[in-house]
Amino acid sequence: MDPSKLEVELKKYKRNEDTTMSPLVRSRLDETYASLPETSSERKGRVSRPRMRKTASVAVATVMLGVAVFTSGFISPVMAQSIKKIPVVGSLFSSIEADLGLRAAGEKGLTSSVNKSISYQDVKLNVTETVFDGTRAVFLLDVTAPNLxxxxxxxxxxEVKLSNAIDSVVFKVNGQVKDGVNYYSSRGAHPNVLIFEEILGADEPNASATNSDTFHAEVLVKLTGIDHEFTLDVPFQKTTKDIMNLKPNAIQKSGNLSVTIAEVNVTPVTTRLLTTITLDDQTSDQLTHTRVAVFDDQGRQLPALNGEGTLEDNKITFDGRYATTGKTKYLIIKPFVYQDDFSEKVRDNQYIKGLELKMELPAQNE
Structure with a gap:
């Protein structure tokens, strides 16, 4: 459009008192009007610069487009309501409050989208996301049913909670049944979503915290009141970054007891420790209830997930897995004697005095 014609149009637009216009838009129009190129009558005797005029025209046209957007009633109520209904893009894992490791996986983009579903009659199970860091294999299951x-x-x-409506779960890798699969509700804004978690052992395939790998799990699920077994094919891909694999062989001794930290694997999702507690010159029966609690640099105890122990002669070796609570500069390892369950909240009088051990960790990337 010729600048002189555009000037006239802008003046007409500016004089239109029926147009709803915010002070911000009006000030922008005034600024644009003031910066318009001179008319042909004012440019007489000057050398024309076609490239300069073209640039100015493009700039003004862009501003006009902005005016059309800002003064068109902004957003209609119907459009505003539609925008509210658009789902927020992101990982559901990031909304999990009970497990800081899984929440970190969602926030850091360490999850994999799956979208694999299976139906029977009017019941549908849909695997939406997975997390695999070499130790923990976790997936989200969205359940749809008329009675849910x-x-x-x-x-x-x-009526029961969805997590209590699971009759049985079988987790298989390469045809082998894995023990210890856990499941619980995601709660919050997604009550119909369950979290399934399998802790892989050190001797199991794809379980090393230092190998990048993928695998498929066959998961068999039965729901209460439904005479059918759902078979899910769940693909897992290791996406965890910043894995620390340390072999410190740190030792702390007190009296006739000593603790050795042989290996530590830390991911944003899981922390894994291989510890040995030795009792000198006494029977090993005193070691059967001995475990270790782990704390980060803020004093938060890492929730115990699972593990295996081996008792031999006068020492117990335990491969323990814990939920990572976030970035930490060091870990505090505190051996204790458990009474009912090693994952219980440990009281002060259960810790073995003198065996506390602090282990520094390499600096982690921000």
Whole structure:
């Protein structure tokens, strides 16, 4: 458009008192109007610069486009309501509050989108996301059923929480059944989503915290009141970054007891420790209830997940897995004697005095 014509149009637009216009838009129009190129009558005797005029025209056209957007009533109520209904893009893992390791995986983009579903009659199970860091294999299962509402499942006899409507779960890798699969509700804004978690052992395939690998798990799920076994094919891909694999062989001794930290693997999701507690010149029965609690540099105890122990002669070796609580400069390892369950909240009188050990960790990338 010729600048002189554009000037006239802008003046008309500016004089239109019926147009709703915010002070911000009006000030932008005034600025644009003031910066318009001179008219042909004012440019007489000057050398024309076609390239300069073209640039100015493009700039003004861009401003006009902005005016059209800002003064078109902004956003209609219908459009505003539609925008509210658009789902937020992101990982559901990032909303998990109970497990800081899984939440970190969601926030740092360490999850894999899957979207694999299976249906039977009017019930549908859909695997939406997975996390695999070499030790923990976790997936989210979205359940859809007419008798499921806000996390409550009607079995035909009574209503129970969805997590209590699971009759059985079998987790297989390469045809081998793996023990210890756990599941629980994601709660919050997604009550119909369950979190399934398998802790892989040191001797199992794809379990090393230092190998990048993928595998498929065959997961068999039965729901209460449904005479059918759902078979899920769940692919896992290791996406964890910044893995620390340390072999410190740190030792702390007190009296006739000593603790050795042989290996430490730390990912943003899971912390894994291989520890040995030795009792000198006494029977090994005193070691059967001995474990270690792990704390980060903020004093937060890492939740115990699972592990295996081997008792031999006068020492117990334990491969323990814990949920990572975030970036930390060091770990504090505190051996203790458990009473009912080694993952219980440990009281002060359960710790073995003199065996506390501090282990520095390499600086982690921000």
């Amino acid at each position: 509402k806000e996390g409550m499942f009607d079995t035909g006899e009574k």
